[in-house]
Amino acid sequence: MDAVRSxxxxxxxxITGNPLAPSIRLQTLANVLDELQFATTKIPDGSPxxxxxxPKLRHKEYVEKIRENFPELGFYPNVFLSGGLEQLVTVxxxxxxxxxxxxxxxxxxxxxxxxxxxxxxxxxxxxYKIHWGRHLIDLRSYLYALIYES
Numbered sequence: 654m655d656a657v658r659s660x661x662x663x664x665x666x667x668i669t670g671n672p673l674a675p676s677i678r679l680q681t682l683a684n685v686l687d688e689l690q691f692a693t694t695k696i697p698d699g700s701p702x703x704x705x706x707x708p709k710l711r712h713k714e715y716v717e718k719i720r721e722n723f724p725e726l727g728f729y730p731n732v733f734l735s736g737g738l739e740q741l742v743t744v745x746x747x748x749x750x751x752x753x754x755x756x757x758x759x760x761x762x763x764x765x766x767x768x769x770x771x772x773x774x775x776x777x778x779x780x781y782k783i784h785w786g787r788h789l790i791d792l793r794s795y796l797y798a799l800i801y802e803s
Contacts (some may be wrong), residue, residue, distance in 0.1 A: 657696060657777060658765065660689040661758045668715065668755045672722045679725060682751075683796045686789055689758075693781050701775035704768070710759050715752035726751065729795045747795050750788040757785040 663685050667673075673681055719726065731745035757780045765773035781789075 656688075657692040657774060658762075658770075660685065660692045661761060661777070664689055665755060665758055665762070668722065668751060669718055670722075678723060679796055679800050682723065683793060683800060686793050686796070689754075690786075690789055690793070693777055693786075696774045696778040696781075698778060699771075699775045701779045702768075702772060704764070707760060708763055710756045712752050712756060715755045716748050719748050719751045719755075723747075723751070725799060726795075729791075729798070731791055745791050745795065747792055750792040750795075753788045754785045754792070757781075 667682060667685055672678065726747035729745045729747060730742050732740040732742055734740075758777070761773045761777045761780070764776050
């Protein structure tokens, strides 16, 4: 499962590193999200164990860095597809999406360092299914609109 760890690290590096050139940054983010989703869906389902001393990660700091690295990101219209055709349009926040993904990936990397690969993979898969997977899908859809429909 080196592909999973590699994709997670690429995402974290992209989010927290130096800004890329404007001409490539959105497509690079989209490509890394695609790689991350593909790798994560290959992880078999299991039951993660949770550590009492898991670090509390700083959402605000991720959002600030994302705004710096990806100034094009902002709010977008969103609907929850699981509720049928009678849905209200809500507002999504791409900066929050990207930060929530980073927080869950950072936590998984912590599990990798402290409890090993299997623990980290189960955390990634579990949190993908209940949390950051939806953020990834919404952010990726928004990126598509920015890249191809603007």
